[in-house]
Amino acid sequence: MKILEKRPENLHALVTEKSAENQSFRNFIHALPSKQIDFTLDVIIPEVEKNIDCTQCGNCCRQLQPGLSEEEISGLSSIKNINVEDFKNQFTAREKGTMIQYMTARPCVFLNQNICSIYESRPHSCKDFPYIDESRIKMYWKRVMEYYKICPIVFNTIELLKKEVGFNFYFT
Ligand code: SF4
Ligand code: SF4
Incomplete structure (x- = not known):
């Protein structure tokens, strides 16, 4: 599982670049069964957390x-x-x-x-924090996107979720 970005200072530019893609992913994810999303997140989140050291970041404590x-x-x-x-x-x-x-x-x-x-x-x-699960992704997308801008764990989880559920294939 490849971590894409660990530095919170780089997220802002990536968020702008991925704005249309994320809008499309929001619609895509709504059509998927909740169980599939939950199961995929259960695999992704521990891997992402294992690879990102919060003591090298602290960005949520600066921004929230x-x-x-x-x-x-x-x-x-x-x-x-x-x-x-x-x-x-x-x-x-x-x-x-x-x-x-x-x-x-x-x-x-x-x-x-x-x-x-x-x-x-x-x-x-x-x-x-970072409060990321299937129901929040589906029901509080705007808030998840706020965290995606500041938290490398959220950013990488969403990006890996896109890959694991086949969205990248659909979007490109
Ligand atoms: S935001 Fe919470 S975790 Fe971060 S420094 Fe303050 S009390 Fe600690
Ligand atoms: S939870 Fe996210 S924003 Fe907070 S320190 Fe960890 S990686 Fe950084």
């Missing part, structure tokens, strides 16, 4: 604003050694019209070079 539960805010304010209200005021915001809270700083205040300084205590939304 992870969601936080109230409990996580409390834990992170203890780590920062400040009270919860001060932590909220300095480091978080609430999504308009919702109860969703998220960290505002980009890069994240807990990022040290490419490494999370609170790795064991990082929020669930960080642990779960």
Whole structure:
């Protein structure tokens, strides 16, 4: 399995180049059985993750604003050694019209070079990233494409998925 791109700084140009192709892939993937996509992702994702070292990247921690539960805010304010209200005021915001809270700083205040300084205590939304599975690909394509622009794991997973399900043959 050949990894195509490991450097997040190169993704932007590739995304522009592949814009029409990705639009077409979106339609193609919708016509495929969910089980086939799931089965293929189960093979691809571990291989991609094995070949990409997140400690050499850290781009999600520079670009994204992870969601936080109230409990996580409390834990992170203890780590920062400040009270919860001060932590909220300095480091978080609430999504308009919702109860969703998220960290505002980009890069994240807990990022040290490419490494999370609170790795064991990082929020669930960080642990779960890059959230890639069949239902997200089908239902939240726009969001998957946002992650495809910044995360080499997502980029390579989508590119290998195209190959494994025969899209490259269809598209060229
Ligand atoms: S808490 Fe850690 S894993 Fe989450 S965005 Fe910040 S540095 Fe990255
Ligand atoms: S999850 Fe993606 S963006 Fe984040 S560090 Fe790993 S390869 Fe980079």
